[in-house]
Amino acid sequence: MSRPAGRLTLILLLAPLLLWLTLLIVIPHAAMLFVSLRERVGVGEYAFGLGNYLTFLAEPLYWNTFVRTAWMSVLATALTLLIGFPVAWHIAKIARGRARQALFLACLAPFWASELVRTYGWMILLRESGVFSAVLQWAGLAEGPVEMLYNDVAIMVGLVYTSMLFMVVPLVTTLDSLDDSLIEAAYDLGASGWTILREIVIPHARPGIASGCIVVFMMSLGNYLTPILLGGKSSLWFTGLIYDQFITRFNWEQGAAFGFLLLGLSSAIVWAGLRLSGQSLRSAMARP
Amino acid sequence: MIPGIPQPRALRWLWRAYVAAFFVYLALPLVVVCVFAFNKSQFAALPWNGFTLDWFIGDQRPWLGVFNDRGILEALKISAIVAFWVSAASVSVGVTTAFLFVRHDFRFKQTLYVLMLLPLVIPGIILGISILVETSYLANWLEDATGLWFDGLRPGLTLVVLGQFAFIATFATLVISARLEKFDRSLEEAALNLGATPLGAVRQVTLPYLAPAIVGAALVSMLMSFENFNTTLMLVGSDAPLTIEMFDRMKQGSTPVLNAVSLLLILASSVLGGVALALRRAR
Missing domain, CATH: 1.10.3720.10 (MetI-like)
Known part of the structure; x- marks a missing residue:
């Protein structure tokens, strides 16, 4: 290939990528940063400053919601790991042959349905006229209808459910590569199950645990559907505040500042998770 | 624990029960969504009033099915x-x-x-x-x-x-x-x-x-x-x-027409997902 032709190819291949990244990623975020730094000082008058960020600090509802969202996302991540780990272990180490394939597929399949459909399923199960309430009444455990929707537990159930796949798949992948003979050797040398888990399994599975946790945390933090539908009006999720500022109150300056705070927290956690586990963004994000 | 290491029988059963419970948990929301698409009731809720296809083919409000819902x-x-x-x-x-x-x-x-x-x-x-x-x-x-x-x-x-x-x-x-x-x-x-x-x-x-x-x-x-x-x-x-x-x-709040849509979506996305998976295997 001659030099000028190679150069032309390079330019032609670069163009779509550059257009995509500048017009849809870089400039939008720069614009959002710009808007978040504008304060409304009068009708149609704006000044530059950190006013929108100071409002966030001054208003307890705002930063409480922020902290609450972050905290509940951490909890959802931990629960997803605890619930998913034994199942990932079962698929990677105990199940064999066709059973293993079937179980893995059974883990994947529910997540081909959209998050909306899955959340709707939980609404049918948990609401006052729902399946659980009816079963409890039928069994004589409850006198009247029981409302299980619109509380933090419902939000948590939905978040854990909706993120499960993104935890189980990386865990299965890393556990799969752990050599069984290491575990047998440790056992023959007298290690207890707990010691084996702590000294051999967890160190080996660390990259999988890290990428699972990063993705689950990020998805919970940025989730809108699940908290709004399962938590109702009292869900107090930060994405809900952003939506309100943008769409309901039309206060874009404040909404953009909230957006940046959420983006900042999300990025900080991703970065910290990658540093702690010594991974690159690419390896951690390799999805099923 | 891996199969090569002996475990008390009770623990093994407990383990299996946990894994089984997990898959029930995964399937449950989708199963109820699909089941209530066929319930002869205005709401996606118990009791079961009998089987109907109205939420797919019904053409009269409020029994309006997916295929007639503009x-x-x-x-x-x-x-x-x-x-x-x-x-x-x-x-x-x-x-x-x-x-x-x-x-x-x-x-x-x-x-x-x-x-x-x-x-x-x-x-x-x-x-x-x-x-x-x-x-x-x-x-x-x-x-x-x-x-x-x-x-x-x-x-x-x-x-x-x-x-x-x-x-x-x-x-x-x-x-x-x-x-x-x-x-x-x-x-x-x-x-x-x-x-x-x-x-x-x-x-x-x-x-x-x-x-x-x-x-x-x-x-x-x-x-x-x-x-x-x-x-x-x-x-x-x-x-x-x-x-x-x-x-x-x-x-x-809506009639079970939503369940019918969801059921169709689940079917369609399973087919798409299955094909995508088969393509990946084929590589």
Whole structure:
């Protein structure tokens, strides 16, 4: 290939990528940063400053919601790991042959349905006229209808459910590569199950645990559907505040500042998770 | 514990019970959604009043089935249009970007690569509002400057397509690059030696080799576009795609027609997902 032709190819291949990244990623975020730094000082008058960020600090509802969202996302991540780990272990180490394939597929399949459909399923199960309430009444455990929707537990159930796949798949992948003979050797040398888990399994599975946790945390933090539908009006999720500022109150300056705070927290956690586990963004994000 | 190590029998049973309970937990919400699509009742709830197909084929309010519900059908059509464009754009840009990163070396390659991965870690809501802010300012400025209207830059389907494309293109690029990396370049060189032009060699040798990845990426893009909610929510105008339409009805409370739609969606996405998985196996 001659030099000028190679150069032309390079330019032609670069163009779509550059257009995509500048017009849809870089400039939008720069614009959002710009808007978040504008304060409304009068009708149609704006000044530059950190006013929108100071409002966030001054208003307890705002930063409480922020902290609450972050905290509940951490909890959802931990629960997803605890619930998913034994199942990932079962698929990677105990199940064999066709059973293993079937179980893995059974883990994947529910997540081909959209998050909306899955959340709707939980609404049918948990609401006052729902399946659980009816079963409890039928069994004589409850006198009247029981409302299980619109509380933090419902939000948590939905978040854990909706993120499960993104935890189980990386865990299965890393556990799969752990050599069984290491575990047998440790056992023959007298290690207890707990010691084996702590000294051999967890160190080996660390990259999988890290990428699972990063993705689950990020998805919970940025989730809108699940908290709004399962938590109702009292869900107090930060994405809900952003939506309100943008769409309901039309206060874009404040909404953009909230957006940046959420983006900042999300990025900080991703970065910290990658540093702690010594991974690159690419390896951690390799999805099923 | 692994099978090679003896375990008390009770513990083994407890373990199996846990794994079984886990899969019941995974299946339960989807099962109830599907089951209540056939209940002869105005609400998706117990008691069971008998089997009906009204939520699919009913044509009289309030027993209006999916196939006669105009709102749902319209939303479905919009979703299909959006998914088509998102998928076409993502796969096209995915192919060119895969060639760029796998075959070429240039300055700032690593920086661009990381920038290309960033859409994966930007929350969908933020991606949506940032594009909303950009296009609104652009539209205001253009309208002030020219006195014309720029409705394409206001919330609506164009923005929904752009917003979804912004992150789905990353997935398409990753899927296609993964296969391109495994391509044996001597095949292309052989074609060149036999007199093919560089572009002809790529078209007749490399692209057919990439075909499974391209089809797989297209299917996954469609699925992601169809199911996307967060980014779409911030950019949607008066034409609501299916997820938005369903979300609105879910908030207000709705007849089991929603269950019927969901059942069809589950079936369709299982087929798409299954095909995408089979393609990956075939590679």
